[in-house]
Amino acid sequence: MKEASVGILLTALRRASSHRSLYGATHHLTESADIAVARAADQVVGLARRAVVILIDDTLYLDGRLLAATSVSCNGIIRTLQDHGVESIAFEAPVDAGDCGKLAALICGRGDGPSPGSTVTLNADERIQEEVAPSSSELVRSAYAGSLQALRVIGDSLRRGTGIDLAQSTSAVKTLLGQLVSQPGAAFLLTTMKSHHEYTFYHSVNTAIHSLALGRLAGLDKEDQLLLGMGALLHDIGKIGVSAEILQKPGPLSESEWVEIKRHPQIGGEAILAASNQGQEAAAIVAFEHHLRFDGSGYPARSRRHLSKPMHFFSRLVAVTDTYDALTTRRSYRRAETPVRALSVLLTSAGTAHDPDFVHAFIRMLGIYPPGTLLELANGNIAMVTHPSDHPQAPPFAMVVADSVGSLLADPELIVLDKTDIVDQVSPARIGVDPTVLLDWISEHGLLAS
Numbered sequence: 001m002k003e004a005s006v007g008i009l010l011t012a013l014r015r016a017s018s019h020r021s022l023y024g025a026t027h028h029l030t031e032s033a034d035i036a037v038a039r040a041a042d043q044v045v046g047l048a049r050r051a052v053v054i055l056i057d058d059t060l061y062l063d064g065r066l067l068a069a070t071s072v073s074c075n076g077i078i079r080t081l082q083d084h085g086v087e088s089i090a091f092e093a094p095v096d097a098g099d100c101g102k103l104a105a106l107i108c109g110r111g112d113g114p115s116p117g118s119t120v121t122l123n124a125d126e127r128i129q130e131e132v133a134p135s136s137s138e139l140v141r142s143a144y145a146g147s148l149q150a151l152r153v154i155g156d157s158l159r160r161g162t163g164i165d166l167a168q169s170t171s172a173v174k175t176l177l178g179q180l181v182s183q184p185g186a187a188f189l190l191t192t193m194k195s196h197h198e199y200t201f202y203h204s205v206n207t208a209i210h211s212l213a214l215g216r217l218a219g220l221d222k223e224d225q226l227l228l229g230m231g232a233l234l235h236d237i238g239k240i241g242v243s244a245e246i247l248q249k250p251g252p253l254s255e256s257e258w259v260e261i262k263r264h265p266q267i268g269g270e271a272i273l274a275a276s277n278q279g280q281e282a283a284a285i286v287a288f289e290h291h292l293r294f295d296g297s298g299y300p301a302r303s304r305r306h307l308s309k310p311m312h313f314f315s316r317l318v319a320v321t322d323t324y325d326a327l328t329t330r331r332s333y334r335r336a337e338t339p340v341r342a343l344s345v346l347l348t349s350a351g352t353a354h355d356p357d358f359v360h361a362f363i364r365m366l367g368i369y370p371p372g373t374l375l376e377l378a379n380g381n382i383a384m385v386t387h388p389s390d391h392p393q394a395p396p397f398a399m400v401v402a403d404s405v406g407s408l409l410a411d412p413e414l415i416v417l418d419k420t421d422i423v424d425q426v427s428p429a430r431i432g433v434d435p436t437v438l439l440d441w442i443s444e445h446g447l448l449a450s
């Protein structure tokens with residue numbers, strides 16, 4: 001599938017760029033990484049002579065065709081390319097590894113890019129001049145990408161110790177909220193996006209989307225929705241202060257490593273508080289309290305004086321949405337839970353780890369088959385739940401994405417899910433469907449703006 005090839009190409013390019021920064025241009029690992037970029041580019045070109053990847057406002061096109069999923073999953077490298085003035089890349093097969101190395105050098109600030117007339121040409125394609133009106137699905141993806149970028153900028157500031165600017169996150173949350181209000185189905189579907197490379201940032205955006213939706217359901221006014229969204233978006237930003245080896249450790253953590261991890265609420269809370277204007281303190285409280293449990297346990301440990309003080313309303317809400325997204329994400333040390341199983345875990349913890357009111361409201365909001373749920377139907381086909389119906393009691397919409405032998409369908413079929421047809425849940429690891437690939441199709445059919 002061409003879209004997957006472009007994802008592999010961009011991932012290889014990111015690796016070649018970071019190898020060049022780490023080891024220099026002549027190191028054998030850098031040279032191997034350049035070759036991997038060239039071979040990935042050859043795959044993208046395929047049987048054609050030339051392929052053109054175009055980047056417009058965080059959105060990726062291959063030979064004029066929108067690549068919805070890769071636009072979000074590879075947002076980091078797309079931004080980096082755009083920051084270095086890259087609007088289109090034309091590859092001509094067989095692609096030369098040296099030319100790919102020059103492209104990698106450009107995006108790590110160590111060169112001017114491939115020479116004109118080489119097998120990799122930048123910004124030469126006339127199609128970038130076309131005006132492309134954003135579709136509704138592009139708008140929601142752009143809101144998601146904008147939040148990721150705000151987190152990167154804030155994370156960089158925190159890493160450099162220069163203090164953070166909350167204006168970026170306020171603006172990102174406003175845009176996210178606008179899209180959630182106008183097309184909640186699309187926003188929910190995007191929360192199924194996960195990233196191994198930027199786990200914390202994607203997790204934070206997903207948590208912000210669910211928190212904003214739950215906050216609206218709880219009747220918060222606009223001002224409080226924005227504060228809640230900011231707290232949810234930044235709740236884990238303190239992880240910037242924890243070493244990457246500990247965060248990505250595949251096995252169980254040692255006691256000292258746990259101590260290190262448990263510092264992130266305080267690091268994040270203090271950084272947000274230092275940057276807050278009067279009235280924005282709630283966002284810092286969310287970061288500080290999101291690992292506290294409803295029963296008063298959790299971390300950071302509370303002093304005896306504070307034990308009787310309840311957690312902030314926002315913190316109790318974000319604790320639920322944070323846990324849901326964490327459970328449904330595959331980590332190096334455990335598999336991803338299915339959405340249904342994650343809801344069941346939340347239900348078990350209602351009243352102990354989590355505020356039962358928010359757990360029940362969250363389940364009502366997503367339905368018992370949340371977006372992204374994969375189900376085996378009685379005829380053997382596999383369907384993915386795409387979005388809740390307009391009415392809480394009505395079954396959700398789903399798309400039949402694979403046939404009874406597990407082959408992905410070229411033209412997925414939208415259905416209203418008949419619960420009597422459901423045979424079993426399917427693990428996301430079994431069927432390789434990226435839910436965002438379906439976003440444009442259902443958006444085009446006007447089915448997301450519910």
Ligand SMILES: [Fe+2]
Nearest residue numbers: 235236290291
């Ligand atoms: Fe956390």
